[in-house]
Amino acid sequence: PIPKVVIVGRPNVGKSSLFNWLIGHRVAIVDPTSGVTRDRVDHLTEHGGRYFELVDTGGMGVIDKDGLTDDIEKQIRTAMEEASVILFVVDSQEGITGLDELVARKLRSLKAPLLLVANKADNKSLKLDAETEFPRFGWPMLTVSVTGGQNKVALLETVHKLL
Numbered sequence: 001p002i003p004k005v006v007i008v009g010r011p012n013v014g015k016s017s018l019f020n021w022l023i024g025h026r027v028a029i030v031d032p033t034s035g036v037t038r039d040r041v042d043h044l045t046e047h048g049g050r051y052f053e054l055v056d057t058g059g060m061g062v063i064d065k066d067g068l069t070d071d072i073e074k075q076i077r078t079a080m081e082e083a084s085v086i087l088f089v090v091d092s093q094e095g096i097t098g099l100d101e102l103v104a105r106k107l108r109s110l111k112a113p114l115l116l117v118a119n120k121a122d123n124k125s126l127k128l129d130a131e132t133e134f135p136r137f138g139w140p141m142l143t144v145s146v147t148g149g150q151n152k153v154a155l156l157e158t159v160h161k162l163l
């Protein structure tokens, strides 16, 4: 079977943006104001001759406080059932939030290798901040900037090694 790489994280960290960036075109919905709700998007992806299915989970659309935790439960379940590799996305500009802690706690018990992806590291100083802030989770990490186009190849290569 084709390995699955599942993207998880709280809303607005850039999961769908990351998904679109990695597959090279737009499929996942970025910015929920369109009112379109889709639960997940899967896309067959290749790097260095290896194929994997990239999975963007996470509610799209306006969700209330309880909806948030339901959404996270669902992401974790998908990761638990399907992931060969988990990409845990966080926001370098906001640092660690309570919801990040909640997601992290739930991800601890999962067996698949996990890579922490600190997105929105749009400049050197944000990258440095992220490299100071996020190692305390204890997972291997990489900083990226989807909108700035930073570190895509490094990310794909790391995923490739974890597959």
Ligand code: GDP
Residues within 6 Å of the ligand: 009, 010, 011, 012, 013, 014, 015, 016, 017, 018, 029, 030, 031, 032, 058, 119, 120, 121, 122, 144, 145, 146, 147, 148
């Ligand atoms: P999701 O809810 O985790 O799927 O997040 P989205 O992909 O919908 O993105 C949420 C917002 O973050 C959008 O406005 C994106 O344009 C923005 N965003 C995504 N990646 C970056 C980045 O690298 N830098 C900055 N500054 N904004 C980003």
Ligand code: MG
Residues within 6 Å of the ligand: 015, 016, 017, 029, 030, 057, 058, 059, 060
């Ligand atoms: Mg999304």
